[in-house]
Amino acid sequence: MLLELFLLLCLIGIFKFVISWLVSPQVLKLDGKHVLITGGSSGIGKAMAKEAIRRGAVVSIMARNITKLEAAKVDLEKVAGNNFKPVCIVSVDVAGDYEEVQKAVQKTEDKQGPVNMLINCAGIGVAKTFEDLKIDEFKKLMNLNYFGSVQTTKAVISKMKEQGGGRIVFISSQAGQLGLFGYTGYAASKFALRGLAESLQMEVRPYNIYVTVAHPPDTETPGFEEEERNKPEETKLISGTSGLFKPEAVAKQILQDSVNGRFCSYIGLDGWMLANITCGMSPVHSMCDAIQQVLTVSVFRLISFFYLCHFTRIVRKCKAKRDKEQKEKME
């Protein structure tokens, strides 16, 4: 009995030691730090810019449309109140020419100093069946959602290493954790970010740089409204299980997770389950997270069968409904 207790204590000790060695990020104080946000003129990116300003950061935003950028600048500068710091705006296509992206990043650094936190939020959601998605749409999704993030990250990483630390955030999606109806192009582009982020994290950890991949559910943004217009019924119903969130709540969570140096950022109950079930071999943030993952993976896998059953039924029902409608039309 005593020996068993001793062995158990030893095991806990070793576990604790391993985890503490795996990660020990310090919380990054955003006050006075330069936060650069791609896609910062709308939706989640704009909400993140607001949250960063509230925390005292110096903010730059990049997007293509200059009118939207200027309008966002006015809105964002109101948030700061007495603590006014001008927001730097730069118009650039993050999925375009790499030299242009480099120049754009340089412009923000000339004004606001070296980037302490990069948030890759420029992206687009397109929901269509595999058959309906055009090859050009597949390419556009990968080009913007994946390569866009590669380009801006590449443009900041060397200086961030030299500075001795920082944060990189990739905005993926819950559709970057599981594939679902309508997202053959979109989910692939978001899954790609995870491979990039895991590999990059291993490379840059010795430089005190922490990478975060955020997996938001449906969020009420202009981009989401646009995506909803011709979204298949199946995608709407399946995504709907995770609910619809406010950009402010999503942004707050992601920023908090990034300053804490967490690899995975999620929100909501489904988000929590998905984060645990898809943890794979991603970096672990704390003892608490490690225990949660070890204990919940198999239970959540079991629960996932019920979700999958539910999704299969949705797909079958929608097909039956469509077949019936088509038959009625023919008659």
Ligand SMILES: NC(=O)C1=CN([C@@H]2O[C@H](COP(=O)(O)OP(=O)(O)OC[C@H]3O[C@@H](n4cnc5c(N)ncnc54)[C@H](OP(=O)(O)O)[C@@H]3O)[C@@H](O)[C@H]2O)C=CC1
């Ligand atoms: N809303 C949702 O339900 C969810 C969204 N996400 C992800 O969050 C991110 C933001 O989404 P959301 O806030 O809804 O999107 P919005 O459409 O509201 O905002 C997108 C932003 O990205 C900018 N942008 C788009 N294309 C480019 C480009 N080529 N170069 C530079 N900037 C660009 C847009 O400005 P401009 O057009 O002027 O360039 C805009 O500022 C996306 O990556 C999306 O996939 C993830 C999960 C859920």
Ligand SMILES: CCCCCCCCCCCCCCCC(=O)[C@@H](N)CO
């Ligand atoms: C234990 C198992 C738990 C399983 C939970 C499953 C929940 C699945 C919901 C998937 C939602 C996908 C939303 C994508 C939103 C998005 O990225 C677009 N709106 C972008 O515009």
